[in-house]
Each structure stands twice: as C-alpha cells, then as structure tokens.
Amino acid sequence: MDCFVLGIGGMMPMPHRRLSSVAVRTGGSIYLFDCGEGTQVPYKELHLGLRNLDVVFISHLHADHVLGLPGMLMLRAQMPDPEPLTLVGPPGLSRFVKNVRADLRMHIRYPINYVEWTRDAGDVAFEDGNVRVLWHPLEHSVFCLGFRLEEHIRPGRFDPEAARALGIPPGPLYGQLQAGKTVSLDDGREIRPDQVVGETRRGRHVAFVTDTVPCASMQPLMHKVDIAFVESMFLPEHTEDAADKKHMTCEQSAQAALEAEVDRLVLLHISPRYENRELKRIRKLAQAVHPRAEVGREGQVIQVPLPS
Numbered sequence: 360m361d362c363f364v365l366g367i368g369g370m371m372p373m374p375h376r377r378l379s380s381v382a383v384r385t386g387g388s389i390y391l392f393d394c395g396e397g398t399q400v401p402y403k404e405l406h407l408g409l410r411n412l413d414v415v416f417i418s419h420l421h422a423d424h425v426l427g428l429p430g431m432l433m434l435r436a437q438m439p440d441p442e443p444l445t446l447v448g449p450p451g452l453s454r455f456v457k458n459v460r461a462d463l464r465m466h467i468r469y470p471i472n473y474v475e476w477t478r479d480a481g482d483v484a485f486e487d488g489n490v491r492v493l494w495h496p497l498e499h500s501v502f503c504l505g506f507r508l509e510e511h512i513r514p515g516r517f518d519p520e521a522a523r524a525l526g527i528p529p530g531p532l533y534g535q536l537q538a539g540k541t542v543s544l545d546d547g548r549e550i551r552p553d554q555v556v557g558e559t560r561r562g563r564h565v566a567f568v569t570d571t572v573p574c575a576s577m578q579p580l581m582h583k584v585d586i587a588f589v590e591s592m593f594l595p596e597h598t599e600d601a602a603d604k605k606h607m608t609c610e611q612s613a614q615a616a617l618e619a620e621v622d623r624l625v626l627l628h629i630s631p632r633y634e635n636r637e638l639k640r641i642r643k644l645a646q647a648v649h650p651r652a653e654v655g656r657e658g659q660v661i662q663v664p665l666p667s
C-alpha cells in the first residue's frame with residue numbers, strides 16, 4: 360500500500376502549498392480522499408493515472424475540499440472508455456456535482472454513482488474486493504465526515520512443511536486448504552485448514568480526518584490505524600481561533616492520535632497564515648505529544664508495510 364500526499368494546505372491553494380488531499384493505492388486501485396481546487400495538478404505530477412481511480416471520498420462541502428472535483432471529473436472523461444465513478448460524501452454532494460455539470464455543460468460519458476451519508480447509513484460507506492471504508496460525522500462548521508480505510512483480512516500463511524508431514528500431495532488441495540476448505544485425502548483422512556494454514560492477518564488501516572474540533576467520533580476512525588492523516592490547522596497560540604473556526608491545533612491533533620493509539624501521524628490542512636518555515640515548529644510541538652508525528656510533504660509517497 361502506498362499513500363500519496365497531494366497537498367497539505369487548508370482554506371485556499373497557495374503558490375507554495377496545495378490543498379489537502381491523499382490518494383491511497385492498494386490492490387491496483389486508487390482511493391482519493393478530498394479534492395480541493397487544483398488537486399488534479401499534483402495528481403498528474405505523481406503519475407497516479409486515472410484508469411484505476413474509481414472512488415473519490417469527499418469530507419465536506421467546503422471549497423478547499425470539493426472544488427477540484429469538476430476538473431478531476433473532466434480529466435477522467437478524457438481517457439478512452441472510462442469506468443463508472445463512485446463519489447462518497449456528505450448530503451448535497453450529488454446536488455453540487457449535478458449542478459456544476461449542468462451549468463458548465465460538462466460532457467462526461469461515464470456513469471457516476473453517489474453514496475451520500477444519511478442518518479441510518481451505518482458505519483460502512485463503501486466496500487470492494489480490496490477494502491472497506493468506514494465513515495463518521497465529525498464536528499465542523501458544516502456537516503463533515505471522517506473516513507477509515509481498511510484492507511480486507513488476509514488469509515493465514517500456508518505451511519508447506521506441515522502439509523508434507525501430513526502426507527497431503529502438492530497440488531490443488533493446497534489451494535483449497537488455503538481458501539479455508541476442509542479436504543479429504545485418498546486414504547480417507549480429513550484435513551482441516553487450521554492444520555496447515557496460520558491465523559488470518561489483518562490488512563492495513565488508514566484514517567483521513569479533516570476538518571474538525573477534537574470530538575469523540577475521531578477515536579473509532581483512528582483507533583490503532585497504521586497511518587492517520589489528520590488536520591492541524593493552527594498553532595497552539597491560536598487555540599481560540601481553532602475553536603471558533605471548528606479546527607484543531609497541532610497539539611490537539613497529536614493528542615487525539617495518541618489516545619487512538621495511531622502508529623504514524625501525518626498532519627495536513629495547515630492554515631495559510633503560517634509560512635513553510637513554521638512547519639518545523641508544528642512538527643516539533645506535535646512530536647512532543649505523539650512521537651511518530653510529522654507534517655506531510657507535498658508529493659510525499661508513504662509505503663505502509665503490512666502489519667507483522
């Protein structure tokens with residue numbers, strides 16, 4: 360699994376800082392989280408390719424999270440035979456896209472499926488052969504969703520030594536056992552999968568949490584994830600601004616990640632009021648709370664190893 364940091368800015372794109380967006384690539388598919396103004400530029404620079412981009416998750420309907428969607432939809436319309444696209448996000452997402460499509464007379468030849476949050480939607484926003492993605496409302500100035508992507512559980516490791524010791528002939532029986540089926544040998548013995556296959560292993564877990572004040576629903580989203588991308592709009596001297604504008608300081612973000620036992624924390628959504636030279640201070644303050652905190656870098660590619 361690779362995570363691509365497309366930008367780390369909040370509010371507006373700046374000459375030196377693009378808006379917060381993360382692409383997660385696993386199992387040959389790309390899952391894009393948020394698409395603010397200009398997101399298609401770093402997306403292209405990172406050579407992510409549009410063929411495998413089938414789902415975009417939108418946290419909320421603020422310009423810095425959604426305004427890049429029309430450009431992304433048009434970019435995707437340029438490739439031959441595009442597959443259907445799924446857009447997952449807050450109520451009103453389909454209205455926004457449908458209006459902009461009509462007003463700008465956008466020619467999009469592929470179907471768009473909309474998955475909008477509703478009160479009785481349940482925890483699972485999306486699921487395919489690779490992953491499932493959970494969603495929870497956060498606490499922001501407008502309705503806003505946080506996401507948690509989980510790779511499916513992987514089957515346990517097959518132990519060829521144990522199989523040989525049991526006298527199982529190599530071949531299709533190995534595959535059946537690995538797939539969890541009990542098999543019968545020619546001598547009449549039955550072999551259960553747990554005799555030759557180790558315990559199932561969890562896949563990798565990623566959280567994407569922006570924009571919000573510290574709130575309870577962040578915890579299940581971030582609980583023990585391998586990597587969390589979390590907003591960090593303000594420095595601690597602007598804690599009041601953070602509360603007023605429904606954002607977090609770097610210390611609050613790190614504290615929430617610490618409580619959730621996040622392994623690696625990547626901070627995003629930095630206020631445009633801070634110059635890039637202040638990013639170091641943001642990192643240091645966050646690291647004083649969560650030792651594996653860092654500020655994301657534009658264009659950064661993070662390989663997330665499988666849990667041992």
Ligand SMILES: [Zn+2]
Nearest residue numbers: 369370423570
């Ligand atoms: Zn924002």
Ligand SMILES: [Zn+2]
Nearest residue numbers: 419421499570
């Ligand atoms: Zn916002």
